[in-house]
Amino acid sequence: VLERFGMADCRPVSTPFPVGTKSTKEMSPKTVEERKLMAGKDYLGLLGCVMY
Numbered sequence: 001v002l003e004r005f006g007m008a009d010c011r012p013v014s015t016p017f018p019v020g021t022k023s024t025k026e027m028s029p030k031t032v033e034e035r036k037l038m039a040g041k042d043y044l045g046l047l048g049c050v051m052y
Contacts, residue, residue: 001049005042 002008029035 005046
């Protein structure tokens with residue numbers, strides 16, 4: 001999964017977000033650079049793999 005989503009070199013942590021964190025619209029990319037960075041990310045696919 002890590003290789004598939006380009007995260008093979010990431011640093012492991014027990015929980016990347018505090019327990020109970022809710023994703024909100026305010027967390028979405030705001031600048032053009034942030035949008036370009038996230039455009040190539042399969043976020044829903046990653047979540048689907050993790051949930052499976």
